[in-house]
Amino acid sequence: MKIIACIKQVPDSEAKVKAENGQITWGEAPLVINPFDEYAVEGALQQKEALGGTVAAVCIGPESAKEALKHALAMGSDQAILISDPALSILDTAGAARVLAAAVKKIGDADMVVFGRQTLDDGTGLTAAQTARALGWPMLGLAGQIKVDGGSVQIERVTEEGRQSLKGKLPAVLSVVQSIGEPRYPSFMGIRKASKAEIPVWTLADLGIAAPETVVKRLEIVTPPARETVVEIIGGETPAQIAEQLADKVLAEKVL
Amino acid sequence: MDFDLNEEQKAWKRTVHDFVAKVVKPRAQEVDEREEFNWEAVRKGGPLGLLGMNIPEEYGGSNVDMISSTIAMEELGWGCGSTALAFTAHNGLGTAPLTRYGSEELKQKWLPLVADGKGNLGSLALTEPGAGSDIQGGVTCRAEKQGGDWVINGAKMWCTNAGIAEYIITLVRTDAKGGSKSLSMILVPTGSKGLVIDPAEKKMGLRGSPTHGVHYENVRVPLGYLVGEEGRGMHQTLATLDAGRISIGGISVGLAVAALEAAVNYARERYAFGKPISEFQATQFKLSNMATEIEVARTMLHKAAWLKDQGRPFNKEAAMAKLFATEMAERVCYDAIQIHGGNGYSRDFHVERMYRDARLMTIGEGTSEIQRLVIARHVLSTE
Ligand SMILES: Cc1cc2nc3c(=O)[nH]c(=O)nc-3n(C[C@H](O)[C@H](O)[C@H](O)COP(=O)(O)OP(=O)(O)OC[C@H]3O[C@@H](n4cnc5c(N)ncnc54)[C@H](O)[C@@H]3O)c2cc1C
Numbered sequence: 001m002k003i004i005a006c007i008k009q010v011p012d013s014e015a016k017v018k019a020e021n022g023q024i025t026w027g028e029a030p031l032v033i034n035p036f037d038e039y040a041v042e043g044a045l046q047q048k049e050a051l052g053g054t055v056a057a058v059c060i061g062p063e064s065a066k067e068a069l070k071h072a073l074a075m076g077s078d079q080a081i082l083i084s085d086p087a088l089s090i091l092d093t094a095g096a097a098r099v100l101a102a103a104v105k106k107i108g109d110a111d112m113v114v115f116g117r118q119t120l121d122d123g124t125g126l127t128a129a130q131t132a133r134a135l136g137w138p139m140l141g142l143a144g145q146i147k148v149d150g151g152s153v154q155i156e157r158v159t160e161e162g163r164q165s166l167k168g169k170l171p172a173v174l175s176v177v178q179s180i181g182e183p184r185y186p187s188f189m190g191i192r193k194a195s196k197a198e199i200p201v202w203t204l205a206d207l208g209i210a211a212p213e214t215v216v217k218r219l220e221i222v223t224p225p226a227r228e229t230v231v232e233i234i235g236g237e238t239p240a241q242i243a244e245q246l247a248d249k250v251l252a253e254k255v256l
Numbered sequence: 257m258d259f260d261l262n263e264e265q266k267a268w269k270r271t272v273h274d275f276v277a278k279v280v281k282p283r284a285q286e287v288d289e290r291e292e293f294n295w296e297a298v299r300k301g302g303p304l305g306l307l308g309m310n311i312p313e314e315y316g317g318s319n320v321d322m323i324s325s326t327i328a329m330e331e332l333g334w335g336c337g338s339t340a341l342a343f344t345a346h347n348g349l350g351t352a353p354l355t356r357y358g359s360e361e362l363k364q365k366w367l368p369l370v371a372d373g374k375g376n377l378g379s380l381a382l383t384e385p386g387a388g389s390d391i392q393g394g395v396t397c398r399a400e401k402q403g404g405d406w407v408i409n410g411a412k413m414w415c416t417n418a419g420i421a422e423y424i425i426t427l428v429r430t431d432a433k434g435g436s437k438s439l440s441m442i443l444v445p446t447g448s449k450g451l452v453i454d455p456a457e458k459k460m461g462l463r464g465s466p467t468h469g470v471h472y473e474n475v476r477v478p479l480g481y482l483v484g485e486e487g488r489g490m491h492q493t494l495a496t497l498d499a500g501r502i503s504i505g506g507i508s509v510g511l512a513v514a515a516l517e518a519a520v521n522y523a524r525e526r527y528a529f530g531k532p533i534s535e536f537q538a539t540q541f542k543l544s545n546m547a548t549e550i551e552v553a554r555t556m557l558h559k560a561a562w563l564k565d566q567g568r569p570f571n572k573e574a575a576m577a578k579l580f581a582t583e584m585a586e587r588v589c590y591d592a593i594q595i596h597g598g599n600g601y602s603r604d605f606h607v608e609r610m611y612r613d614a615r616l617m618t619i620g621e622g623t624s625e626i627q628r629l630v631i632a633r634h635v636l637s638t639e
Contacts, residue, residue, distance in 0.1 A: 070267065071267075074267060074271070184303065185271055185274065185275050185300070185303070185304045186267070186271050186304075187303055187304050187305045187318065188268055188304065188305030188309075188318035188320050188324070189305060189313065189318055191264055191267045191268050191271065192264055194267070195262075195263045195264040195267060
């Protein structure tokens with residue numbers, strides 16, 4: 001199995017993200033691997049362990065995004081590639097998908113491309129499906145379980161309504177959700193390997209494509225207004241009384 | 257001169273911090289209260305490399321440098337003193353002498369078993385009911401050769417991890433005449449016939465780390481279970497403790513960092529006389545002293561660890577760092593309780609546990625007095 005995990009680097013979930021002069025800023029907060037993508041790497045590594053093969057992690061981003069790739073290497077990925085080009089500083093999901101599809105083709109012979117369900121920053125959850133389309137491969141989204149059987153892959157899709165079983169031909173694109181299992185911690189041995197790794201940087205010229213046109217334009221970036229919240233502590237003699245009061249409040253506030 | 261951690265050490269610190277924040281710190285209060293060991297930390301910490309820090313990769317270890325090992329102990333201490341002590345006793349005492357002095361056969365058989373976190377841990381028994389600081393003069397536990405075996409008789413005290421260990425490396429008298437060449441280390445599997453491990457001691461702190469008395473009644477192990485050379489036990493013990501001291505210092509820094517964090521948070525939230533107590537200079541000065549002392553201790557520890565990694569002598573620096581870091585941790589925890597007022601004395605707040613945990617650090621792996629003896633020897637040395 002040759003598996004490619006597509007990952008992104010995002011500001012840490014603790015970061016205080018806000019708009020400043022039409023730009024998004026997150027202060028001094030560190031940049032980390034998109035937490036949802038850790039599940040993608042975990043899913044990829046599980047398949048590698050079950051079937052043998054390799055996992056390559058791919059990321060579009062600036063030089064600093066090598067840190068996210070090193071995390072994927074430290075978790076156990078075999079290879080990491082950074083795609084970086086000044087022309088990619090403004091990129092929408094359709095554009096990213098085109099670039100990733102070109103990278104998948106350049107790597108060659110991939111059986112499976114995995115994504116996290118969405119990113120922590122933009123949160124569209126679109127890139128996986130758009131990459132599948134750009135490659136012309138089947139898209140199996142929101143996989144909580146992955147099972148490869150010969151030339152096909154079966155997943156259990158986790159939705160709010162329940163679980164669906166889906167089957168598709170390989171090569172395929174998958175997005176992975178939390179039910180795949182807790183992402184493993186990098187081991188010291190993995191960290192040692194990752195810190196020594198030379199991560200190649202591919203430009204658009206290396207991929208043989210022109211800068212993709214962005215179809216989505218950001219007209220304005222504003223910080224959402226602060227929400228007014230009130231804290232009320234519900235008292236009562238017994239748990240039953242407290243629960244009753246809480247239920248009344250919930251109904252009165254029309255939360256349910 | 258360079259005070260920065262390298263890339264590998266930075267990534268390791270982040271990883272161990274995340275691990276401790278998720279798996280160790282949330283259970284610290286509970287393991288102390290119930291006197292339970294945090295097995296999940298072992299099961300999940302093994303694959304990270306936290307149980308093989310002194311074990312080469314070919315035996316399943318991670319073989320980290322001393323700086324990385326110190327960082328790991330700081331993070332573990334920040335999360336839970338009990339779990340940190342169990343980990344350092346395993347790494348520094350239970351596995352380091354085996355890696356350093358053990359025969360190929362012993363290493364192949366025992367190291368992989370305790371490195372991956374699937375099984376039990378390692379432990380080292382030096383202290384006896386009648387021998388602590390004075391190991392050389394006091395050890396009465398003895399081993400005699402009979403046929404192809406060592407036959408061991410005697411008693412040990414205060415053995416961390418004995419009840420959750422795969423083996424106990426036991427310091428024994430192998431030459432009844434005494435002297436500095438009369439002690440040896442022998443690996444004793446915990447399943448051995450005649451080995452009795454007492455129930456865990458009832459302790460003031462570190463209650464989630466089991467410590468046991470151990471009795472040896474005609475315990476037989478093969479001659480090949482000698483760790484290192486016959487008669488070199490004292491020398492091996494002193495070398496083992498040198499590195500162990502840096503780790504105990506690391507736990508102390510971790511405990512102090514946690515206490516300072518708790519104190520800062522509390523000082524910001526607690527109001528008295530119409531303002532947060534963090535606005536009183538008396539509180540601020542306490543916090544400043546705490547932060548400064550932590551910085552000093554950590555810098556000393558990292559220097560001692562760095563010397564060790566360079567293959568240079570570090571005995572004096574390790575003793576100084578241990579002495580300062582462990583006494584510092586107690587002062588910092590004391591002030592953290594003071595800042596918490598009455599709440600600091602409650603078990604609902606974590607600082608009282610940190611204070612109890614910190615108290616051991618000036619005793620274990622060489623008391624403060626013994627550290628001062630070691631330092632004085634260097635200070636007064638004419639060489
Ligand atoms: C929680 C816990 C875990 C432990 N884990 C282990 C373990 O895993 N393995 C192990 O072998 N041991 C372990 N120990 C034992 C520990 O290392 C000893 O308690 C310590 O070395 C002190 O020895 P002692 O208790 O016999 O005190 P003693 O040696 O009797 O000392 C009593 C007092 O006299 C002072 N003193 C002694 N000699 C001198 C001197 N020459 N000059 C000045 N002052 C002196 C000491 O500093 C101390 O204040 C553990 C202890 C505890 C409490």
